[in-house]
Structures are given as structure tokens and as C-alpha cells.
Amino acid sequence: MAVLSYLEAIRETLRQEMRRDPRIIIYGEDVGVRGGVFRVTEGLQKEFGEERVIDSPLAEAAIVGTAIGAAINGLRPIPEIQFADFIFPAMNQIIQEAARIRYRSNGAFHVPLVIRAPFGGGVHGALYHSQSVEAFFAHVPGLKVVIPSTPYDAKGLLAAAIEDEDPVLYFEHKAAYRSVKGEVPEERYLIPIGKADVKKPGRDVSIITYGLMVNYSLRAAEELEKEGISCEVLDLRSMRPLDVEAILETAKKTGKVLIVHEDNLTGGIGGEVSALIAEHALFYLDAPIVRLAGPDVPAMPYSPPLEHAFMISPEKIRDKARELAQF
Template sequence: MAVMTYLEAIRETLRQELRRDDRMIIYGEDVGVRGGVFRVTEGLQAEFGEDRVIDSPLAEAAIVGTAIGAAINGLRPVPEIEFADFIFPAINQIVQEAARIRYRSNGDFGVPLVIRAPFGGGVHGALYHSQSVEALFAHVPGLKVVIPGTPYDAKGLLASAIQDEDPVLYFEHKAAYRSLKGEVPDERYLIPIGKADVKRQGNDLSIITYGLMVSYAQRAAETLEKEGISVEILDLRSIRPLDVEAILETAKKTGKVLVVHEDNLTGGIGGEVSALIAEHALFYLDAPIMRLAGPDVPAMPYSPPLEHAFMVTPDKIAEASRKLAKF
């Protein structure tokens, strides 16, 4: 078993899947010759050729639209949107077409499509290279949205997404690419979509989160452990569909829930998770459900102090947890 970064885990999974299934193709802006702006696809065109790892025009609607056509016609396209911020031109294709074709065709056609997109801030990406867009897609029936929080999960979730018969959005946090390292088995394995994972056992409160925030929550939990506060961390991994059972289980276990995400507070996944708990686990709650999320401002600022103020950090998670533990 090798120690890999989050980025390497994704690249090696893409390589493994390209080798395993010759229906799979990758395309997107600069994914071929350059190997992607973040080098996720580096070396893949050299190994699999220009027909399977394709540099596309700068046209996101076209990238997704043609991918939908390719998927319906038997390929396994795994297009990349260079930054999640640029996914908006493709929203019509994703929401109106990809998400609905199975329903519209009464089950005759599926769209086995995986759209990969780097998202998130804290990397001085400013307004157009920092956004979290997952909640917009999590609202849409017919889509699946997964966001790995560790290199291990990155591999297993990507393999599952590529194997899935329906469209999956696979969001990768930019700040996680090289900062997160972990052991990743060489052999292929699948992490089922819709299954959350308890990343840490605890008794005093539960942090429910996903993506980069999983590692931030883990750092906060280590600090809090020294203060005598025992934190359980549930990594959602899939935000659509949500693992309702796991969410309720941890809520019932600790009675205190802090939902954390970098995406803006209002209309974020935290609201949905909170509602599920309020609906199904009210009599286990010992405190109001708390949310810690990015503020409702239009975009991630470029100014470093303002960017820091926007970002959810391990310190902020620890602070909110203390408040909740003390309640």
C-alpha cells in the first residue's frame, strides 16, 4: 500500500479505470498535453492517446453536452470542468438533460457520466476560482454528488462514480490536492455512493461534514480531545444521496450536532442535514443543531485576511464545538 496525496489518488484511479474499461474517455480544458491545470491528468494522454484523453475547447456547455451524447451512445465519459466556478455554463446540460434522461425515457436511457471539478477556497483563488457549488446540484433529483475527504475515499468514490449508470458530480477540493496524504491500496475498490463514514468516534458532540472540512474537523477534534471534549466526526462523502441512517445514528448517539461546510450557509447542505435530524431525531437532541459554514457573501475575497475570514478553519470548528459542548 502506497502513501499518496489526494491528487495522486485521483490520478491513479483515473489511470486504473482507463486501463480497466476502454469505453472510458477523459476530456476537458488542458487535460491532455498539459495534464490539467492542477496536473491531475498528467501523463494520461501519453499513456492512453489523444482519442481517450482529449483537450476540449473552452466551452463547458459543449463539454457536458457532448459527454451526455457519448454516454447515451455507450461510452463512459469522465469530463473535467477546470474549476467548479466554470460549471455554470453547463448547468442547463447537467440539470435539464443529464439528470432527467433516465426519467424522461422511462428508464430506457441512462447517462453514465462523471463530471470532475476542483472546487473550494483558501488557496488565494479569489472570486472565480474558489467557489463551492455542491448545494446547487444536491438540490436536483437525478444527480449524484460526491465529495471525498481523504485520498482513500477519493479512489473508492471515483471508481464507484465511473461504474455508476447515472450522472455523478465528483467535486475535489483544491486545497486538499497536495495537503492531504494517506494510504491508498493499489488494487481497485469501491466505496458505495450514499454511504457516510464515521471518521472519528466520540461522545460529546458530532461534527457532520464533508470534503476538506473532514480533515479540518479532525484537527479541531484533536485539540478538543486535550480539553476533555470527545468529538465524533461523520464524513458524509456523498451529499446526494445523503446517508440518512448514519446522520441520525450519530445525532442520536451524542445529542449535539455541528454541521460544517465551506459552502455558504443559507441553502447549504447543513440545512438539509439539520432538517433530517429535526424530523427524525428530535427526542435525542440535547442542544440546538448548530451550523458552521461560509458566510452569505457573493464570493471568496482575494484579500488574504478577508479570505481567511471567509474560510471555515480548524480554529473556528474548535470554537463552535466548544460552545456546543458547553451548552
């Protein structure tokens, strides 16, 4: 099996899917000639041509709006938003149109659309190139939101998102692009959307997280293992729909839950996960649910020390998990 970076896994999956399904088109800023600012789509225009890998104007509402139209009319568009920070001009299209057309048309139309967008900080991207935006979309019925943590999951989730008959937001962590590597099978496989994954079993504390933070949590868990503290790491993989069953199972198993995300605390995914546990697993809890999240400040700072302070690190996760284990 080939060892690919997170980024390569996404690129190779796009390539494999486009070879499989001629309806797939890629559409976005600099995705064609330049191969994307992160090189995710590098070489795809060369292989599939300008008709299928299209450089768009710098107009996110238009990118998503036209993609919705194309999807309704039978194509499988995978528009890319260059940075998740730039997705806000397209919010109206995504929420008012893409998410609702199936409902509004009583099932007559649907939007098989995958919106890819790199997100997250810790890469010195400052205010407009570092945001986590998943919580905005996880709030909206009619959308699905997935964030892979490993190259393996990146492939399986992307293929499943493309296979899905309704709009899926597929967020990719920039800091994971080249730092996270792993084995990825050649053949096509799907990871069902809405299924979480126990990345590491444990007995003392459950760390519920997603994306890059899964990797950080695993590192923290590894260190704590040396201290005799056993952490279970649950990778949500899908922010909407959440895998309620898996969340409750791990919460009941350990009775101590630490939820970790880089997105800021208030109104984040952690609040929803926490509420589910409080509603359905209260009598298994042995400690208050703990959330470790980005601070509620307006944006990722540019100053490296401040950026470091904002970011969740393996050390911060380790310390919180240890505190919870000792509670």
C-alpha cells in the same frame, strides 16, 4: 501500501480505471497535453492517446453536452470542468438533460457520466476559482454528488462514480490536492455512493461535514480531546443521496450536532442535514443544531485576511464544538 496525495490518488484511479475499461474517455480544458491545470490528468494522454484524453474547447456546455451524448451511446466519459466555478454554463445540460434522461425516456436511455471539478477556497483563488457549488446539484433529483475527504476515499468514490450507471458529480477540493495525504491500496475498490463514514468516534458532540472540512474537523477534534471533549466526526462523503441513517445515528448518539461546510450557509447541505435531524431525531437533541459555514457574501475575497476570515478553519470548528459541548 503507497502514501499518495489526494491529487495522486485521483490520477492513479483514473489511470487504473482507464486501463480496466476502454470505454472511459477524459474530456476537458487542458486535460491532455498540459495534464490539467492542477496536473491531475498528467501523463494520461501519453498513455491512452488523444482519442481517449481529449483537449476540449473552452465551452463547458459543449463539454458536458457532448459527454452526455457519448454516455448515452455507450462510452464512459469523465469530463473535467477546470474549476467548479466554470460549471454554470453547463447547468442546463446537467440538470435538464443528464439528470432527467432516464426518467424522460422511461428507462430507455441513461447517462453514465462522471463530471470532475476542483472546487473550494483558501488557496488565494479569489472570486472565480474558489467557489463551492455542491448545493446547487444536491438539490436535483437524478444527480449524485460526492466529495471525498481523503486519498483513500478519493479512489473508492471515483471508482464507484465511474461504475454508476447515472450521472455523478465528483468535486475535489483544491486545497486538499497536495495537503492531504494518506495510504491508498493498489487494488481496485468501491466506496458505495450514499454511505457516510465515521472518521472518528466520539461521545459529546457530532461534527457532520465533508471534503476538506473533514480534515479540519479531525484536527479540531484532536485538540478538544486534550480538553476532555470527545467529538464524533461524520464524513458525509455523498451530498446526494445523503446517508440519512448515519446522520440520525450520530445525532442520536451525542444529542449535539455541529454541521460544518465551506459552502455558504443559506441553502447549503447543512440545512438539509439539520432538517433531517429535526424531523427524525428531535427527542434525542440536547442542544440546538449548530451550523458553521461560509458567510453569505457574494464570493471568496481576494484579500488574504478577508479570505482567511471567510474560510472555515480548524480553530473556528474547535471553538464552535467546544461551545456546543459546554451548552
